[in-house]
Amino acid sequence: MSFDELILRSLQGDLSPEETRALAEWRRISADNERRYQQLAMVSSALEASGRSLPRTLRPTATEIIQREAEFRKAGRRAGLWRWLAPTAGAAAAILVAIATYLILNHRESGSPVLRVNEIVTGARETSTTRLADGSVVRLAPASRLVLPGDGVGREVELEGTAFFAVAKRDGAPFVVRTRAGAATVLGTRFELRASEQELRVVVVEGRVAVGDGDARVELGPGEMSYVGRGIRPVVVRVPNPREMVDWLGRVMLFEDTPLRDVAREIEQQYGVRVVIGDSALASHVVSASFTEQPVERVLSVVCQVVAAQCSMEAGVARIGPKP
Numbered sequence: 001m002s003f004d005e006l007i008l009r010s011l012q013g014d015l016s017p018e019e020t021r022a023l024a025e026w027r028r029i030s031a032d033n034e035r036r037y038q039q040l041a042m043v044s045s046a047l048e049a050s051g052r053s054l055p056r057t058l059r060p061t062a063t064e065i066i067q068r069e070a071e072f073r074k075a076g077r078r079a080g081l082w083r084w085l086a087p088t089a090g091a092a093a094a095i096l097v098a099i100a101t102y103l104i105l106n107h108r109e110s111g112s113p114v115l116r117v118n119e120i121v122t123g124a125r126e127t128s129t130t131r132l133a134d135g136s137v138v139r140l141a142p143a144s145r146l147v148l149p150g151d152g153v154g155r156e157v158e159l160e161g162t163a164f165f166a167v168a169k170r171d172g173a174p175f176v177v178r179t180r181a182g183a184a185t186v187l188g189t190r191f192e193l194r195a196s197e198q199e200l201r202v203v204v205v206e207g208r209v210a211v212g213d214g215d216a217r218v219e220l221g222p223g224e225m226s227y228v229g230r231g232i233r234p235v236v237v238r239v240p241n242p243r244e245m246v247d248w249l250g251r252v253m254l255f256e257d258t259p260l261r262d263v264a265r266e267i268e269q270q271y272g273v274r275v276v277i278g279d280s281a282l283a284s285h286v287v288s289a290s291f292t293e294q295p296v297e298r299v300l301s302v303v304c305q306v307v308a309a310q311c312s313m314e315a316g317v318a319r320i321g322p323k324p
Helices: 003-011 017-028 031-049 062-079 089-109 260-271 296-306
Strands: 119-121 128-131 137-140 145-147 156-166 175-179 182-186 190-195 199-206 209-213 216-220 224-229 252-259 274-277 286-292 309-314 317-322
Touching: 003 017, 003 031, 017 031, 137 252, 156 252, 175 190, 182 190, 182 199, 190 252, 199 209, 209 224, 216 224, 252 260, 260 274, 260 286, 260 296, 260 317, 286 296, 296 309, 296 317
Parallel strands: 156 175, 274 317
Antiparallel strands: 119 145, 128 137, 137 156, 145 156, 156 190, 175 182, 182 209, 190 199, 199 224, 209 216, 252 286, 309 317
């Protein structure tokens, strides 16, 4: 979780005592941090005066982020920020939300600090999605624990329980997940890892993962799985439909530099529609986005904006093609 997200939640009175202390310390150690807090607090106050509120997270929906950022940039070029705010109170409220989203996104892209929590733990009935400092995204299953790097920026984590990873590609910098039963080493992929005291199971949806150590080490590709543990020599097992092996995710899709052809295949599996890509070059374009229980129309709309394509949906068939 970034400090921007923490600020948004604090302005809505939704922080735990531990988070409140962490935010107070972050504000204290840097004048830039305090200015960042005051910047978002000012936007929040203006929104409250107009009957609106800030989003609770950095990404209310991917579609809103894309639209709001585009509106803010377009309007800023055309008329200047405050002249654009003038027309009506209702319009101003909507625009302020766009400004807040744009400021948050722009700040993150320029290297904003992230919350250096030591671990993330989920309860028996809760899940959690976290974007790590390197850009990787982790969906933690119920009753699981993820320990993050001490410096907050490394690419090695520890896991107890079950998690699905969408790992950002970093040349020469592998991403390592350690468990009590063994380790998984990744260069860029999407996979599920399920760890217990004695055993580790890895299911690969996309990319390649090395599992195990030394001579007891195998490499897995898309649609393959393996078990690692004490007294268990890992072997590669083909999985006809790896998404069925990670059904606890529900309609949660995490993509990190995923080719459009693979995104389309997953949309087909999740929503029971047929997706036709009308251009072979377009099929190679990559998508980085996350969707949680979104309708298929929303997912397709965002994906097509990301790859600068046009979409249509008719009679259970979605068509993605280049713009004219």
